[in-house]
Amino acid sequence: xxxxxxxxxxxxxxxxxxxxxxxxxxxxxxxxxxxxxxxxxxxxxxxxxxxxxxxxxxxxxxxxxxxxxxxxxxxxxxxxxxxxxxxxxxxxxxxxxxxxxxxxxxxxxxxxxxxxxxxxxxxxxxxxxxxxxxxxxxxxxxxxxxxxxxxxxxxxxxxxxxxxxxxxxxxxxxxxxxxxxxxxxxxxxxxxxxxxxxxxxxxxxxxxxxxxxxxxxxxxxxxxxxxxxxxxxxxxxxxxxxxxxxxxxxxxxxxxxxxxxxxxxxxxxxxxxxxxxxxxxxxxxxxxxxxxxxxxxxxxxxxxxxxxxxxxxxxxxxxxxxxxxxxxxxxxxxxxxxxxxxxxxxxxxxxxxxxxxxxxxxxxxxxxxxxxxxxxxxxxxxxxxxxxxxxxxxxxxxxxxxxxxxxxxxxxxxxxxxxxxxxxxxxxxxxxxxxxxxxxxxxxxxxxxxxxxxxxxxxxxxxxxxxxxxxxxxxxxxxxxxxxxxxxxxxxxxxxxxxxxxxxxxxxxxxxxxxxxxxxxxxxxxxxxxxxxxxxxxxxxxxxxxxxxxxxxxxxxxxxxxxxxxxxxxxxxxxxxxxxxxxxxxxxxxxxxxxxxxxxx
Amino acid sequence: xxxxxxxxxxxxxxxxxxxxxxxxxxxxxxxxxxxxxxxxxxxxxxxxxxxxxxxxxxxxxxxxxxxxxxxxxxxxxxxxxxxxxxxxxxxxxxxxxxxxxxxxxxxxxxxxxxxxxxxxxxxx
Numbered sequence: 157x158x159x160x161x162x163x164x165x166x167x168x169x170x171x172x173x174x175x176x177x178x179x180x181x182x183x184x185x186x187x188x189x190x191x192x193x194x195x196x197x198x199x200x201x202x203x204x205x206x207x208x209x210x211x212x213x214x215x216x217x218x219x220x221x222x223x224x225x226x227x228x229x230x231x232x233x234x235x236x237x238x239x240x241x242x243x244x245x246x247x248x249x250x251x252x253x254x255x256x257x258x259x260x261x262x263x264x265x266x267x268x269x270x271x272x273x274x275x276x277x278x279x280x281x282x283x284x285x286x287x288x289x290x291x292x293x294x295x296x297x298x299x300x301x302x303x304x305x306x307x308x309x310x311x312x313x314x315x316x317x318x319x320x321x322x323x324x325x326x327x328x329x330x331x332x333x334x335x336x337x338x339x340x341x342x343x344x345x346x347x348x349x350x351x352x353x354x355x356x357x358x359x360x361x362x363x364x365x366x367x368x369x370x371x372x373x374x375x376x377x378x379x380x381x382x383x384x385x386x387x388x389x390x391x392x393x394x395x396x397x398x399x400x401x402x403x404x405x406x407x408x409x410x411x412x413x414x415x416x417x418x419x420x421x422x423x424x425x426x427x428x429x430x431x432x433x434x435x436x437x438x439x440x441x442x443x444x445x446x447x448x449x450x451x452x453x454x455x456x457x458x459x460x461x462x463x464x465x466x467x468x469x470x471x472x473x474x475x476x477x478x479x480x481x482x483x484x485x486x487x488x489x490x491x492x493x494x495x496x497x498x499x500x501x502x503x504x505x506x507x508x509x510x511x512x513x514x515x516x517x518x519x520x521x522x523x524x525x526x527x528x529x530x531x532x533x534x535x536x537x538x539x540x541x542x543x544x545x546x547x548x549x550x551x552x553x554x555x556x557x558x559x560x561x562x563x564x565x566x567x568x569x570x571x572x573x574x575x576x577x578x579x580x581x582x583x584x585x586x587x588x589x590x591x592x593x594x595x596x597x598x599x600x601x602x603x604x605x606x607x608x609x610x611x612x613x614x615x616x617x618x619x620x621x622x623x624x625x626x627x628x629x630x631x632x633x634x635x636x637x638x639x640x641x642x643x644x645x646x647x648x649x650x651x652x653x654x655x656x657x658x659x660x661x662x663x664x665x666x667x668x669x670x671x672x673x674x675x676x677x678x679x680x681x682x683x684x685x686x687x688x689x690x691x692x693x694x695x696x697x698x699x700x701x702x703x704x705x706x707x708x709x710x711x712x713x714x715x716x717x718x719x720x721x722x723x724x725x726x727x728x729x730x731x732x733x734x735x736x737x738x739x740x741x742x743x744x745x746x747x748x749x750x751x752x753x754x755x756x757x
Numbered sequence: 758x759x760x761x762x763x764x765x766x767x768x769x770x771x772x773x774x775x776x777x778x779x780x781x782x783x784x785x786x787x788x789x790x791x792x793x794x795x796x797x798x799x800x801x802x803x804x805x806x807x808x809x810x811x812x813x814x815x816x817x818x819x820x821x822x823x824x825x826x827x828x829x830x831x832x833x834x835x836x837x838x839x840x841x842x843x844x845x846x847x848x849x850x851x852x853x854x855x856x857x858x859x860x861x862x863x864x865x866x867x868x869x870x871x872x873x874x875x876x877x878x879x880x881x
Contacts, residue, residue, distance in 0.1 A: 504878055543801030545765075564802065566762055572871070579870050584762045586872040592770035592881055594874040596778055599765055599805070 167251040171262050174198035178231055184270035191239040192265040195246055196231060199262045202442050203230040207255050208451035214254055218245050226450045227272040228442075235269070278409050280402055282388075282425030285413070286352050289420035294344065295394050299459055301339050302366060312373050317364040319466065327381035327481075328363060330468045338364050342463075345392075353422060356388055361463035369398070369435070369458045377403055377434030379479045383470035388424035390463050393417055396456040399441040403432045406478060414443050417458075430476035497696065498681055503613035505676045510698065510719040511611045512570045518716055519573025521704050523553035532746050533606055534559055536636045536753070544601040549590050549625055550608030554578035557585075563601075568593070590621045595628040603628065603635040607749070610639040610720050613696070615731075618721070622735050622754075629756045634741065637732075638749045642692045642722040651748035654689055662688050665700045665715060672698055672717060685717065692722050723750045758872050760814050761846040764806055766872065768858035768865070771880050779810030780865070781857035782817050792847050799839045802846065803829045811845070820845045 175187045178198060187196065200206040208224065215221045215234065223235040236242040242265065250263040290298070304313055314321075317338045319328040342364070350357045363385075367375070380389055393415040400421070402411050415421055423433070443453045470482070477483040498506055515522065533556060540546060542562040551557060551567030552574050558581070568588040569575050578585040588594055590608055603625045612618045625635050644651045666687045674681045684697040698717035705713050728750045729743050741753040768777035808827045815823035822841055832838055856865040856872055863880070866873050 543798070545805065562798075564761060566765065568874070570875070572873075575871050576869070584759055586758065586762065586766070586874050588874040589876070592876055594767055594770055595765050596767045596769070596807075 163251065167260065167262065171198060171250075171264055174231075174262055175264055182270055184268070186267040188265040188267050190265065191243040192267055193236045193239050193242050194266040194269060195234040195236070195242050196264050196266040197234065197261055198231050198264055199259060201230045201232045202226050202228050202450055202452060205258075205440060205452045206232060207258075208449050209445060210255050212449070214249065215245055218248055224449055225269055225272070233266060233269045279411050279413070280404065280409075280427035280431045282423065283402070283413070283427035284353070284355075284422040284424070285415065286420040286422070287416060288418055289348065289352065289392065290345070290394075290418050292418075295418055297341055298392075298461065299394055301341055302368070302459070304368060312370065312375070313368040315366045317366075318361075319363045321363065321365040321462075321464075325381065326378050327384050328464075328466065330384065330466050330470070338362065338463075342461075349390075349420075352420075356422070356424070359386075359388070359390075359465065361390070361465045363464045363466060365462045365464075367460045367462070369460065371455050371457060372437060372439045374435035374437035377401065377432040379429070379432050380464070382429055382472040382474055382476075382480045383482045384467060386465040386467045387428055388422050389428055390423070391415075391421045392461040392463075393419055393421070394459040394461065396458040397441075397443075397453070398435060398455065398458055399443065401434055401436055402427065403434075404430065405432060406430070412442075414441070426476070429472075429474040429479065432479070497615065498613050499679075500614055500616065502676050502679060502681060503617055506613050506674070506681060506719055507611060509676060510674065510717055514701065514716045514718050515571035516573045517714075518701050518703050519553075519571055519577070522701070523574060523577050526553055526555055529555055529559060530606070530638075530746070532744075532751070533604065533636065533638070536602075536604065537563075540602050545599070547593075547595065547600045547603045547625075547628065549593065549603055549605045549621075551578060551583075551585060552606075554581055554583045554585065556604060556606065557581075557583040566595075566600075591617060591624060593624045593628050597627055598630045600628045601630060601633050603633070604637075605635065606638045607640065609637065609731075610722060611718070613719060613721065619731055619734050622732055626735055626738060626754070626756050631756055633756050635754045635756075636751070637728065637754070638746070638751050639723045639728055640720060641745065641748050641750045642695055642724050644691050644748045646745050646748075653748045654691070656689060665702050666690075668700060668715070683719070686720070695724070696721050725750070728752055758851045758867055758870055759847060760811065760818070760849060760851075761802065762872075763814055763851075763856075764810060764846075766856065766874065768856075768861070768863060770876060771858060771861060771863060774858060774860045777858055777860060779807065779813065779859065781859060782814050782851070782854070783857060784817060784851055784854040786851075786853040787818060788850050788852055789844075789848050790850060792843070794840060794843050796836060796839050796843075799843050799846070800833050802842075803827075803832060815845055818845070818849050818851075820849075 175198065178185055179187065212221060212224065219236065219241040221234060222237055225233040225235065246263050249261060251260045253260050302315060316334060317336050319330065319333055321328055346360060349359065395417065397414060397416045399412050399414050402413060440452050440454050442450055445451045472480055472482045474480055537546065537556060537559045540560060540563050544563040546563050546565045548556050548565065548567035551569050554567055554577065557565045557567050557578065565584065567578060567583060567585045569585065570589055572587060575585050575587055590605070605625060609618050609621050612621060629635060644654050668685050670684060672683055672685050674683065684694050686692060686697045686699045688700060697720060699720050701716045701718055703714045703716060729740055729752060732738055732740055732752055732754055737757050739755045739757055741755050743752040763782065766780055768774055768780060771777065812823055812825060823845060850870055851867055852870050854867045856867065
């Protein structure tokens with residue numbers, strides 16, 4: 157008796173702690189110690205493998221269940237006619253193992269059930285599932301065809317017939333047919349197909365991909381390349397069922413579709429061209445039972461036979477340009493005409509002409525406008541421990557080299573004009589490029605790169621600049637990077653850059669033409685000219701600088717064009733991740749700049 | 758350029774150069790500017806110094822009193838030594854001269870106190 161008592165108090169404790177957790181997550185759920193007609197199962201739901209069939213059977217042995225409410229959570233609710241019935245079920249089943257490989261279920265009375273939104277299962281049009289498409293006999297025959305000693309991918313095994321389906325690009329090369337054609341055993345499928353699917357009568361595929369999915373494996377969401385295949389694409393599920401996820405990338409719609417064993421999936425029109433499909437890697441699926449209730453179904457080894465028909469030559473005129481290789485190519489080419497990365501070979505020359513030489517010319521004037529340190533950069537430098545060694549990679553006039561007397565500061569820049577300013581201020585500097593830092597490995601405690609990397613003209617060069625900083629940093633050393641953001645109006649607040657727009661100089665500068673054609677190394681580079689103090693229209697452009705020259709009349713003041721690549725949201729983090737061996741400690745937006753603090757691992 | 762900066766510089770970014778350290782120092786013009794002596798500051802620098810580089814540079818700038826070897830532990834409380842090191846690292850400024858890559862002989866000029874470590878496109 158005492159052991160039962162002990163056991164009961166243990167269960168009560170667990171119930172209490174579950175109640176607290178669930179209550180904290182959803183304040184609408186109110187538990188009760190007094191009998192109610194609703195019972196909550198606190199530790200089982202759709203998320204963690206509830207076996208609804210067993211549960212319903214056990215409950216129905218005691219009394220009749222009115223409703224079972226299964227939100228997409230690790231708990232669920234049982235509804236009864238009366239409080240007494242609920243109390244009976246609780247007395248009998250609370251703390252009892254309902255299925256052998258499970259834990260004892262934890263139950264509690266509950267005053268009300270919150271409203272759960274019905275799963276928005278909006279299906280794409282053109283999706284057809286033909287149940288029991290093949291007989292057991294054909295299923296066996298098809299599986300027996302396969303010899304699995306060949307190619308193994310990470311999570312699944314694949315075999316190709318007719319043409320190789322190239323994963324990653326989701327396409328085929330029609331110029332390279334395989335010697336191995338579709339097995340003749342498939343022929344009888346087309347007779348069935350013509351009868352069961354008159355809409356696509358006569359469809360005769362010439363490409364087959366067979367996938368063997370081990371339990372738990374999946375396939376990333378994808379859309380088969382539009383131009384290379386005819387409509388539809390069909391897929392046979394053998395040996396086991398699976399739930400396939402469909403996503404509409406335009407409206408964010410999503411639906412889960414059960415592909416029962418031996419069924420044929422037909423994807424055509426919208427479902428084929430406008431949606432992505434994939435299989436989530438997991439060990440079980442949530443499916444409907446014959447009582448129309450949700451339950452968890454364990455997955456098993458499954459084969460899929462996907463049949464496609466090539467379209468030669470490739471073409472597409474679908475209504476879904478976002479996923480269309482033909483139409484997006486046209487769109488990309490249009491965009492890239494005014495916002496493209498310059499050729500790798502020209503990048504260094506462009507930077508020399510339109511960054512380094514400009515800073516040398518405007519250096520003194522530029523330096524006069526750059527006297528106050530940005531507070532968050534100053535805080536970073538002040539936070540370094542005494543005796544640290546700081547490197548300013550792109551130090552300009554050295555405005556960050558006089559902060560914090562307790563550390564050693566080194567700086568470098570490309571511009572000799574700006575370095576001369578530093579030298580006059582007694583800062584320790586040298587002339588260097590940020591792509592090759594002449595500093596020994598693992599020797600620097602902290603590094604800053606403030607408004608530097610956005611002057612580099614290609615992605616690879618921007619990555620290289622971060623790699624170099626990481627190379628010279630010691631392990632656990634930190635780097636702070638600031639780059640100009642393309643979006644100068646975060647959270648509907650304009651940055652100071654946009655607000656300071658009333659000046660005659662700007663008016664004049666903004667009368668420059670929209671595009672500039674630069675002559676770099678006998679090649680012409682066309683780049684847009686930015687209108688100062690306005691939102692950026694493209695990522696790569698030239699920003700004008702009007703040089704103040706006291707000795708000559710204002711109309712003759714020279715205008716210089718500096719090259720900039722402004723950063724999209726998340727772009728800087730992605731660059732850093734590309735470098736590897738690095739932890740992003742913090743990333744933030746600061747007055748029109750994207751900023752990260754990195755730690756070398 | 759002070760020797761504290763010299764301590765960290767390398768020519769390893771030149772293609773084909775393996776270590777590029779220490780760079781050979783060649784002094785044409787130097788000056789000495791007195792700085793406030795902060796023993797703690799020098800103490801904290803000790804473990805970061807590549808002694809072989811510092812010692813040979815000391816010989817070149819004419820600071821003969823710097824020992825061949827340095828033990829961080831014992832040096833930490835040797836005020837006389839710390840003072841000499843303070844002078845060597847922080848008070849002597851190389852105004853004109855050059856740094857030379859030990860492997861290729863590539864010369865990096867020091868002009869007006871600023872070493873030019875820029876490499877040409879064909880060197881990287």
